[in-house]
Amino acid sequence: MLYIALKMLMADRAKYTGLLLGIAFTAFLVTFAAAYFSGFMTRGFALIAENGAADVWVMDAAVESVEQTINMPDSALDRIRGVEGVRYAVPLALGTVDARFPNGRFQTFQVIGVDDATLAGAPVLKDGGVPTVLRAPDAAIIDDGGTSGKLLTPVLKTDQWPHDGAHLEAAIRELAVGDELLANDQRIKVVGRSETLPRFPPRPLIYTTFANAARILPQERHLLTFVLATAEPGLSPNDLAQRIHARTGLRARASEDFKTDTVRWYLVNSEDVGDMAAMLILAMSVGFGVTGVLLYIFTYENLKQYAVLNAMGATPRVLLSMIFAQTGICALTGTGLGLGACVLVGEITAKAGYPFRMMWFTPLLGTVGVLIVSLTAAAISARPVLKLQPAVVFAGR
Amino acid sequence: MSTDANHEIAVRCQGVTKTYGTGVAQVAALRGIDLDVRQGELLMLVGPSGCGKTTLISIIAAILDKDGGQCKVLGHDLEQMSQNDRVRFRGKSIGFVFQVFNLLPSLTALENVAIPLLLNGVPRGRAEERVRSALDSVGLGERMNAYPAQLSGGQQQRVAIARALVHNPKLIVCDEPTSNLDHKTGQDMMDILRGVAQSPDRALIIVTHDPRILGFADRIAYMDDGRITDIIAGKHRGQLQ
Ligand SMILES: Nc1ncnc2c1ncn2[C@@H]1O[C@H](COP(=O)(O)OP(=O)(O)OP(=O)(O)O)[C@@H](O)[C@H]1O
Ligand SMILES: [Mg+2]
Numbered sequence: 344m345l346y347i348a349l350k351m352l353m354a355d356r357a358k359y360t361g362l363l364l365g366i367a368f369t370a371f372l373v374t375f376a377a378a379y380f381s382g383f384m385t386r387g388f389a390l391i392a393e394n395g396a397a398d399v400w401v402m403d404a405a406v407e408s409v410e411q412t413i414n415m416p417d418s419a420l421d422r423i424r425g426v427e428g429v430r431y432a433v434p435l436a437l438g439t440v441d442a443r444f445p446n447g448r449f450q451t452f453q454v455i456g457v458d459d460a461t462l463a464g465a466p467v468l469k470d471g472g473v474p475t476v477l478r479a480p481d482a483a484i485i486d487d488g489g490t491s492g493k494l495l496t497p498v499l500k501t502d503q504w505p506h507d508g509a510h511l512e513a514a515i516r517e518l519a520v521g522d523e524l525l526a527n528d529q530r531i532k533v534v535g536r537s538e539t540l541p542r543f544p545p546r547p548l549i550y551t552t553f554a555n556a557a558r559i560l561p562q563e564r565h566l567l568t569f570v571l572a573t574a575e576p577g578l579s580p581n582d583l584a585q586r587i588h589a590r591t592g593l594r595a596r597a598s599e600d601f602k603t604d605t606v607r608w609y610l611v612n613s614e615d616v617g618d619m620a621a622m623l624i625l626a627m628s629v630g631f632g633v634t635g636v637l638l639y640i641f642t643y644e645n646l647k648q649y650a651v652l653n654a655m656g657a658t659p660r661v662l663l664s665m666i667f668a669q670t671g672i673c674a675l676t677g678t679g680l681g682l683g684a685c686v687l688v689g690e691i692t693a694k695a696g697y698p699f700r701m702m703w704f705t706p707l708l709g710t711v712g713v714l715i716v717s718l719t720a721a722a723i724s725a726r727p728v729l730k731l732q733p734a735v736v737f738a739g740r
Numbered sequence: 741m742s743t744d745a746n747h748e749i750a751v752r753c754q755g756v757t758k759t760y761g762t763g764v765a766q767v768a769a770l771r772g773i774d775l776d777v778r779q780g781e782l783l784m785l786v787g788p789s790g791c792g793k794t795t796l797i798s799i800i801a802a803i804l805d806k807d808g809g810q811c812k813v814l815g816h817d818l819e820q821m822s823q824n825d826r827v828r829f830r831g832k833s834i835g836f837v838f839q840v841f842n843l844l845p846s847l848t849a850l851e852n853v854a855i856p857l858l859l860n861g862v863p864r865g866r867a868e869e870r871v872r873s874a875l876d877s878v879g880l881g882e883r884m885n886a887y888p889a890q891l892s893g894g895q896q897q898r899v900a901i902a903r904a905l906v907h908n909p910k911l912i913v914c915d916e917p918t919s920n921l922d923h924k925t926g927q928d929m930m931d932i933l934r935g936v937a938q939s940p941d942r943a944l945i946i947v948t949h950d951p952r953i954l955g956f957a958d959r960i961a962y963m964d965d966g967r968i969t970d971i972i973a974g975k976h977r978g979q980l981q
Binding site for chain 1: 794797798801803804824827828830831832836838839842844845846847851855856858859860864903915
């Protein structure tokens with residue numbers, strides 16, 4: 344009877360194709376949305392990801408993400424270094440500064456000040472160079488942080504730092520090694536361009552030493568945003584985090600936990616992410632709705648055929664297994680198509696620089712979503728089949 | 741009647757009643773039906789529209805519940821059976837022929853006819869042999885792989901007849917099997933029903949409006965307003981003995 348169920352399903356090519364496309368579309372949408380969202384969130388915690396060597400992030404007790412921070416007294420570093428089980432601890436300064444280009448234009452940068460001694464957290468240069476170049480005076484490595492066309496400087500020397508006012512319309516080129524910027528009247532010398540993980544939201548970055556960051560950032564009493572601690576061998580990041588918190592009262596989180604914290608923070612606090620999630624949920628609901636209705640209509644239109652089968656001896660159980668077989672085939676084939684399309688489109692999207700990240704749970708989400716909707720639709724459409732009066736088979740039409 | 745003893749009773753209805761709806765919308769479709777159908781006979785059920793013919797054969801075929809009275813079909817008291825048992829009983833023992841054929845449009849003639857066998861658990865390979873011979877017997881051996889839409893009305897009804905008898909049921913019920921067919925095709929259909937479907941251990945009940953096919957009946961039961969008003973012997977009466 345399963346064979347017959349499948350023949351019933353595929354008899355109407357147009358409807359079957361529509362059903363498959365509807366389901367494929369839904370699976371695609373859900374998976375794509377989840378992957379896109381994962382991509383955004385991955386960019387959201389890029390700073391944590393690029394500091395892979397750190398086991399534990401220590402911060403002010405009220406800080407919940409890398410996106411919104413307040414600094415600790417500089418003495419915190421020594422207190423953390425004093426906690427047993429801490430192998431290394433290095434400071435990290437985060438701040439925001441408006442820097443001027445030589446033609447007079449300006450741009451907001453995130454300043455990332457890394458430990459002067461170890462340069463831990465400084466990026467590798469685009470040309471493969473090492474970040475030790477940061478040891479030069481006023482040195483900074485500039486990164487576009489997922490933006491484009493924001494880091495430009497005049498081509499001609501005569502348009503740079505002119506005495507007759509800004510040359511805003513002067514011909515421009517990409518910022519390069521040797522160029523200079525000004526922030527808070529302090530010189531920033533570009534010693535390299537890097538290409539680290541793109542940020543969400545995108546923003547240009549200045550990597551420099553902690554000391555240099557103190558020089559270019561607006562005057563603040565405290566500069567220490569994070570302390571990145573590494574555990575002694577044999578001590579788990581979680582245990583170290585608990586220990587640091589217990590000794591210092593500061594918030595200490597294992598890197599993986601801090602990523603999760605940051606994602607949660609975005610979900611709760613970022614309007615952009617909220618809007619995005621709402622849009623995606625809306626799109627998914629439409630996809631789910633279409634799939635469900637199509638499946639329901641399919642079964643409903645075949646009601647008379649089920650009645651005939653029932654009259655001829657098909658038990659409700661047989662009819663149900665037919666309906667669920669039809670639904671299952673549609674759901675699985677459709678999901679396969681949808682996921683395939685998603686991988687293809689995702690590949691292109693990711694190549695084009697958009698935040699698309701297929702994680703283990705993203706296709707699962709698509710599959711489970713489609714299965715739930717399909718099974719629900721099948722269950723709902725099975726109701727009229729079960730309540731069938733077989734006597735309708737004698738009705739004229 | 742003297743012949744009763746010679747023929748086992750396939751269907752025995754006593755005082756069967758059926759009412760549709762409630763309150764002012766209530767319709768008494770059957771008002772106390774007494775009817776015996778014997779094995780081996782072709783009984784025709786005739787009467788004006790709305791007199792309850794379809795209701796009666798639906799109850800006999802175990803696809804509709806009666807309200808009162810007794811109804812024994814092939815030795816089974818339908819009332820005693822569970823819903824599932826009744827479905828299986830139908831699948832095993834009853835063949836259906838409908839006015840509108842009710843073939844599954846997505847299946848070929850062969851697949852349509854195979855359904856009762858598949859529902860009875862006959863493996864597909866074995867089913868196919870029996871389907872072939874059933875289709876051969878209604879003269880459609882050549883069109884086994886045609887879809888219903890590719891067949892004429894008469895051919896579709898022949899497929900339906902093959903489907904009704906392929907699993908060798910003891911009772912075949914037909915609701916106006918010829919009324920969607922022209923006169924000649926209707927006569928052919930009755931020839932087939934008499935020639936192929938009828939056998940000494942099988943009863944046929946045919947509901948009809950069509951006076952031109954009454955000649956094929958062993959007996960004719962007249963109904964009016966939910967009651968059997970008369971039962972007469974048909975022309976074929978003699979052939980049974
Ligand atoms: N499902 C139903 N609900 C309510 N009333 C019904 C239903 N089925 C039949 N009836 C009524 O019961 C009566 C008997 O109907 P039935 O279909 O048995 O008549 P019939 O003799 O087969 O008529 P026809 O020759 O037109 O097919 C009619 O008055 C009909 O309107
Ligand atoms: Mg009728």
